[in-house]
Amino acid sequence: MIVWAIANQKGGVGKTTTTVSLGGMLAEKGKRVLLIDTDPHASLTYYFDIDGEDGSATLYDLFMHGKEVDKEQVTKVIQSTRFENLSVMPASMALATLDRKLGPQSGMGLLLRRVRKLLEDDFDFILIDVPPVLGVLMIxxxxxxxxxxxxxxxxxxxxxxxDRMMGTLDMVQDSKGLTHDITIVPTMYDRRTKASLEAYQELRRKHGKLVWNGMIPIDTKFRDASTAQTPISMYAKGSRGAFAYKGLLQVLLSQEVSA
Structure with missing residues (x-):
């Protein structure tokens, strides 16, 4: 199983769009894909017309079960979507209380790692949409x-x-003994503006090979796809945005094969 976390400590940079777009394309390739929404704002959850506040089980319930969470409890939380091979583990606003409730408890930073192991035979890919706040959910x-x-x-x-996110990654890797492959994805690129070009060049200068050699453009089809609650590759296959994410996915998959 391959697990990708889509993370940045700044909001509004395209985390949910990236999660949905890559997840949709993987599902179209026949991969069994689970999208996990760890953000209390639940944008990913609502994208697929799932209401995390309707009384159904959500990711929050798994944290309440704690370190003893089992396969049956995990499976109960997962909801299918109307798209083949694509499932969602929904979020709820209650996730915002986890740092206060669970922060001091030992081992609570590893609950999703346990979930991953329990689902090893059920999915090929897990993509995690991460909130922009350093806390138990991001950890x-x-x-x-x-x-x-x-x-x-x-x-x-x-x-x-x-810069803040890269510092957080270094800290988490050191404290948990982890090693991540890291891919920085330039988003909302507007080729008409000097500011976008200069920002992209600065990304490449400062972070080198960690930066994907491409960019996700501004594209109104992303908004339209969100309104239609459909991944962009299924809503507007020929759009600039879909083409860009297809290129990104090809690079990511080639890197996974060679890893």
Whole structure:
């Protein structure tokens, strides 16, 4: 099983769009894909018309079961979507209370790693949409993943946020004894503006080979696909955005094969 965490400590950079787009394309390839929403805002959950506040089991319930969580409890939380091979583990607003409730408890940073092991035979890929806050949810996502995908908006302030995220990755890797493959993905690139070009060049200068040699463009089809609650590759296959994510996925898969 391959697990990717899509993370950045700055909001609004395209984490959910990246998770949904890559997940949808993997499902179209026949891969069994689970998307895990760890963000209390639950954007990924609502993307697939799932209501995490309707009383159904959510990721929050697994944290309440704690270190003894079992396969039956995990399976109960997973919801299928109307898209073949694509399932979702939904979030709820209650996740926002976890740091207060569970932060001091030993081992709670490894719950998603246990979930990963329990689902080893059920899915080929798990993609985790990570909240932009350093806490128990981000720690869990990073501890469960073998690759961290960092979407970064191509504008100056987003580059500053990336520095914070890279520092967090170093800290988590040191404290948990982890080694991640890291892929920085430039997003919301506007080729008409000098600011986007300069931000992209600065990304390449500072982070070198960690930066994907491409970019995700601004594309209104992303918004339309979200409104239709459909991954962009299924909603607008010929769009610039879908083409860009297809290129990114090809690179990621080739790196997984060679790893």
């Amino acid at each position: 869990n996502a990073l501890a469960a993943a073998n690759r961290v995908i960092v979407p970064v908006q191509t504008e100056f302030l987003a580059l500053k946020g990336l």
